[in-house]
Amino acid sequence: MNIGGWIIMSLSVGGMSTLLGWCVYKVLSTPGSSEHLHTQNDIDPHDDDDD
Amino acid sequence: MNQPNGSGESWGTRLGVILAVTGSAVGLGNFLRFPGLAAQFEGGAFMIPYAVAFLILGLPIAWVEWAMGRYGGKYGFNSTPGCYFAICNRSRPAAYMGVLGLLVPVMIYMFYVFIEAWCLGFAWKYLIGDPALLGTATDTDVTTGTYVLDFVGIKENGSLFHNFFGSSLVHLLICFVLNFVLIYRGLNKGIEWFCKWAMPALVLCAVIVLIRVLTLAPNPVNENQNVINGLGYMWNPGGIVMPETLPAEAPEAVSEVAAVATEAVSDATPQKKSLLTTLSDPEIWLAAAGQIFFSLSVGFGVIITYSSYLKKDDDVALSSLTAAAGNGFCEVALGGMILIPAAFVFLGVLDEKTLNSAFQLGFMVLPQVFAQMPGGQFFGFLFFFLLFLAAVTSSLSMLQPAIAFLEEGLDINRKMSVTILGFVTFVGTMFVVYFSENLAALDAIDFWVATFCIYVLATVQVIIFGWVLGVDEGYDELMTGAEIKVHKSFKFIVKYVSPLFLLIIFAVWIFKALPKRIENISHVEGLALGFIGIMLTFFLLLIASATKRWNKLEKGKVSQ
Numbered sequence: 001m002n003i004g005g006w007i008i009m010s011l012s013v014g015g016m017s018t019l020l021g022w023c024v025y026k027v028l029s030t031p032g033s034s035e036h037l038h039t040q041n042d043i044d045p046h047d048d049d050d051d
Numbered sequence: 052m053n054q055p056n057g058s059g060e061s062w063g064t065r066l067g068v069i070l071a072v073t074g075s076a077v078g079l080g081n082f083l084r085f086p087g088l089a090a091q092f093e094g095g096a097f098m099i100p101y102a103v104a105f106l107i108l109g110l111p112i113a114w115v116e117w118a119m120g121r122y123g124g125k126y127g128f129n130s131t132p133g134c135y136f137a138i139c140n141r142s143r144p145a146a147y148m149g150v151l152g153l154l155v156p157v158m159i160y161m162f163y164v165f166i167e168a169w170c171l172g173f174a175w176k177y178l179i180g181d182p183a184l185l186g187t188a189t190d191t192d193v194t195t196g197t198y199v200l201d202f203v204g205i206k207e208n209g210s211l212f213h214n215f216f217g218s219s220l221v222h223l224l225i226c227f228v229l230n231f232v233l234i235y236r237g238l239n240k241g242i243e244w245f246c247k248w249a250m251p252a253l254v255l256c257a258v259i260v261l262i263r264v265l266t267l268a269p270n271p272v273n274e275n276q277n278v279i280n281g282l283g284y285m286w287n288p289g290g291i292v293m294p295e296t297l298p299a300e301a302p303e304a305v306s307e308v309a310a311v312a313t314e315a316v317s318d319a320t321p322q323k324k325s326l327l328t329t330l331s332d333p334e335i336w337l338a339a340a341g342q343i344f345f346s347l348s349v350g351f352g353v354i355i356t357y358s359s360y361l362k363k364d365d366d367v368a369l370s371s372l373t374a375a376a377g378n379g380f381c382e383v384a385l386g387g388m389i390l391i392p393a394a395f396v397f398l399g400v401l402d403e404k405t406l407n408s409a410f411q412l413g414f415m416v417l418p419q420v421f422a423q424m425p426g427g428q429f430f431g432f433l434f435f436f437l438l439f440l441a442a443v444t445s446s447l448s449m450l451q452p453a454i455a456f457l458e459e460g461l462d463i464n465r466k467m468s469v470t471i472l473g474f475v476t477f478v479g480t481m482f483v484v485y486f487s488e489n490l491a492a493l494d495a496i497d498f499w500v501a502t503f504c505i506y507v508l509a510t511v512q513v514i515i516f517g518w519v520l521g522v523d524e525g526y527d528e529l530m531t532g533a534e535i536k537v538h539k540s541f542k543f544i545v546k547y548v549s550p551l552f553l554l555i556i557f558a559v560w561i562f563k564a565l566p567k568r569i570e571n572i573s574h575v576e577g578l579a580l581g582f583i584g585i586m587l588t589f590f591l592l593l594i595a596s597a598t599k600r601w602n603k604l605e606k607g608k609v610s611q
Binding site for chain 1: 065066069094095098102279280282283285286287288289326366369370372373376377379380382383384387388534535
């Protein structure tokens with residue numbers, strides 16, 4: 001493996017890992033963002049309509 | 052505006068929807084197709100067009116789909132035809148243009164679930180230590196190669212039905228039932244629940260296999276075949292030069308697969324090219340764009356459906372970026388570090404034909420690798436189990452658009468929509484399974500639907516977003532509730548660059564691949580095209596019925 005290979009592998013793997021890490025951090029650190037988007041009461045199962 | 056009720060379903064948590072979209076994107080392509088392509092185009096060089104395509108094609112189209120889906124969801128629509136109907140000011144032709152958003156995922160499911168069954172079958176066989184797969188069978192008539200070919204029915208049409216319990220049909224049945232049980236349970240209790248544990252499990256399996264690969268000892272026959280050189284084979288810009296490399300001797304017991312793999316190895320004479328020479332080849336740009344495109348699941352009609360279940364002020368910009376990053380991580384950091392280095396250590400340099408075929412790499416070459424790898428039974432199980440999980444999270448997403456459409460378009464309940472879709476996909480899958488000789492039916496649907504139609508659908512999507520909805524309104528829609536600021540250059544990219552890039556890729560692809568394909572249309576491919584036509588007509592008729600209903604709702608003729 002040559003120096004170019006090491007550089008590109010590090011940039012690719014490191015870049016994607018960093019991007020994912022940053023995104024996950026932003027998602028989890030935003031107040032309320034990982035909470036329920038809807039309550040269960042919002043959900044209409046729709047199966048009872050004609051049963 | 053009056054609107055359909057939709058199914059009344061929604062996501063439970065933000066993390067759930069991100070994992071579901073990531074799960075939809077992460078599939079066999081991340082672990083089998085990407086490494087093969089990258090090695091074929093001297094991995095290091097490949098990453099440059101790959102990064103460009105990610106920024107100007109993959110990510111912008113993913114944002115487009117998320118924004119369009121949430122927009123349609125505001126008006127009670129959850130399917131591509133419904134969302135187009137809402138975006139294009141209740142235009143019926145627009146709804147018809149969304150037919151590919153139903154046809155593509157449903158027809159891909161028909162063959163994808165078959166491949167999913169192979170992954171489950173291989174995982175099970177590694178778990179129980181099947182000697183034929185491990186290359187330790189004492190019966191010389193049962194080699195790993197013939198065993199694999201029989202398992203997938205590649206030798207003869209209908210052969211799988213002659214040996215139900217010895218073929219992949221049992222696993223297919225399990226996969227089919229699993230998918231429909233999860234779909235029946237609904238968005239929150241089915242898809243989201245499954246993705247929430249399957250995605251972390253998948254990553255865990257991949258990390259364990261990765262550690263095994265990175266700690267492999269050099270090949271005792273040729274010490275040049277070591278992990279570092281394997282990584283170089285994958286990542287060096289310009290490829291590798293190994294004048295002393297000789298193919299490793301394969302154990303006799305795995306001779307048949309070895310024959311395939313050794314043929315691949317022996318023809319390969321890597322030649323070092325400069326980075327600029329490699330990048331001046333248009334093929335590498337096409338391959339990278341195609342990989343980004345298929346990997347992110349854009350143009351499938353899946354993301355639109357998933358994001359339509361969000362609320363009107365839920366973030367889509369960061370969620371979309373997170374899902375794309377998750378997919379990229381699985382592809383580059385996991386997929387890019389496992390298959391090629393492992394295959395290199397045991398088999399040396401592979402030829403272009405093998406690198407180009409996910410089937411050859413995954414189901415013919417890899418068993419050869421695991422047969423020689425210390426602890427190969429355990430790691431073989433883990434690898435195929437992670438492929439199985441990746442496949443299920445993807446196949447689930449292929450069913451939801453049609454389920455959503457049937458419910459909102461025909462006003463039927465979940466039981467009925469699952470029954471209809473179950474019947475349709477069962478018929479299609481049996482078509483693929485029966486015509487299994489050389490995987491002809493699978494290959495035909497893969498080409499015409501999973502490649503041709505996806506290009507068309509993605510092009511339609513960016514044009515509707517950039518030119519019909521309007522790039523300013525589209526950008527405002529994307530920024531509503533956004534937790535990150537998307538640069539305004541997005542508008543220019545989506546309006547001009549992405550459509551142009553897509554059209555160029557599509558045109559070149561048509562010029563290169565289509566004439567050759569049409570010249571060599573086989574009997575089975577003709578049947579497959581007929582079947583695609585029937586499915587297209589079926590969905591168009593359903594859309595006709597659905598748009599009538601939606602227009603009646605608009606006029607208040609149907610009480611909700």
